[in-house]
Amino acid sequence: MKTTGDLALVKKINTAIVLEAILKNAPLSRAQISEQSGLNKATVSSLVQDLIDHHLVIETGPGQSSGGRKPVMLIFRGSAGYAIGIDLGVNYIRGVLTDLEGTVITGREQTLKTHELEDVLPKLNDCIEALIAAMPQSPYGLVGIGIGVPGIVNDQGDILFAPNLAWSHVPLETMMKERFGVPVTIDNEANAGAQGEQKYGAGRGISNQIYVSVGIGIGTGIILGKELYKGASGFSGELGHLSIEMNGRPCRCGNKGCWELYASENALLEQAEPLGYGDLESLLAAAEGGDRKVIELLGRIGECLGIGIANIVNVFNPEVVIIGNRMSRAKDWIGDAVRNAVSRRTLSYHRERLQILFAELSEQSAVRGAAYYAISRFFVKIKGGG
Structure with a gap:
């Protein structure tokens, strides 16, 4: 016995x-x-x-x-230890240090001007090291690091394919573990955003929800029955590469007519160039100032975003769709267009109880969700699960 x-x-x-x-x-x-x-x-x-x-x-x-x-x-005792969350975007690195209850202690953000791995990695390391330096003394210290990335990630934390970074087969989890000596979790940025909103934001208490991350590209985090759905190989959520135009423009992923080519921040900036605008901040300032052409452009982007969301609603029948990442800042100018497109293009029974919301955490959804990965992994260990 x-x-x-x-x-x-x-x-x-x-x-x-x-x-x-x-x-x-x-x-x-x-x-x-x-x-x-x-x-x-x-x-x-x-x-x-x-x-x-x-x-x-x-x-x-x-x-x-x-x-x-x-x-x-x-x-x-939330201050018993600390976690770091990183949102590695196409044009930024965003990081937070949180306690074990997910409360943000401090944050850090920097712009990325190039995508070469040898340029990005030192900046990523610098960001993490700065957050570690800001960490108060505690019994458990740094319990882990979570990183959300805009691409397909396998079970070993390797970035298999990140088309908007032009990365493939990058063993990021191994690299980070070797450098920092703590548990590291790497996942798709939209999955991290979905976890962030479910735990701390607009998705709290909602069983079936889809988080749509709209930045340079589009990714989705799918939560069904309160659990993150990752598919047979862990690669679900690449709905930014739904084809919404049969003979559309070629995408970096190899497909044509992908949704993100028409409804992302990148699509917005491409169409804003003839108007003399080169970044999201100036576009939003122009919309705030009443620039009619910019407001019309944002409305068209919102409609394209709504078309893709309508497809998601017809497939998954969620209670809530949450729009997050950088384009959530444009909610005042894209919200109505998104909702109108969804209303026109979804089956009536699917939209009866549907809510379309914008991320409560705004651009912080993914970075907060990434920190939560590290926290939850620590709790699994503490509770005897490994």
Whole structure:
């Protein structure tokens, strides 16, 4: 009989139950944890003390009494460690340092002018090192790094294909682990954005949602039944390469007529060039100032965005579609066009309960989701899952 092993496993499971209760419902007393979990009070008290000894839970003082002695309340100690999230864009690197509850401590952003790996990697490393330097002292230190990238990523964290960066077969996870010596998670930027909005933004509590990341290209993060859907090989979500024009323009991916050629920030900037505008910021300023040609252009981009979203709605029947990344800043000028196109092109039953929202975290969805990858991986380890 493996009694010792069995007892250790039971303790791991029970510790995970207690920690999860505190994470979700704090402040809680020991008695409340016992009631919610079904574990007896002595077991709960022992496990809580272990969590306190491991710097993960702290006592905050007395709570409300229900007749007897006031209970001592417990909360999770978010400052026990820190995580770094990175959004590696086509023309920017954005990074945040968060505590273990996902609260942003500090951030950093820089522009990318070239896509060559030998130019981008030093800037990526500099960004991470600056965030580490800003990290307060804590029991667990840096628990991990999450990085969202605009491309197809395999299970080993290799970037197989990032057409808008012109990268292929880049072992980014291995490179980052070797440099920083902590767990690293690499995923598609839109998947990270979907996780960010589900955890901290407009997608909280929504079971079926599609996050549409609209930047230089378009990517999507698909959440079904509250779980990120990644497909058979982990490559789902490349809906920016839906064909919306049968004999359309050639795309860097090798296809023709891809959605992102007509509805992305890049498409907007190409069409804005004859108007004398070269970046999103100046275009939005012109729209704010009432420039009719710019407002009409944004409306056309919004309509093209809505066409692709209509296809997504007809396929997945989500409760919510969330538009994020840089183009979410144009919501005042593209929102109506998006909604009108979706209304015209979706099946009536599919749009009955549909909401089209813009990311609550604005351009921060992916970077916050990337940090959450690192945090959640730490919790899996703490709870005994590896």
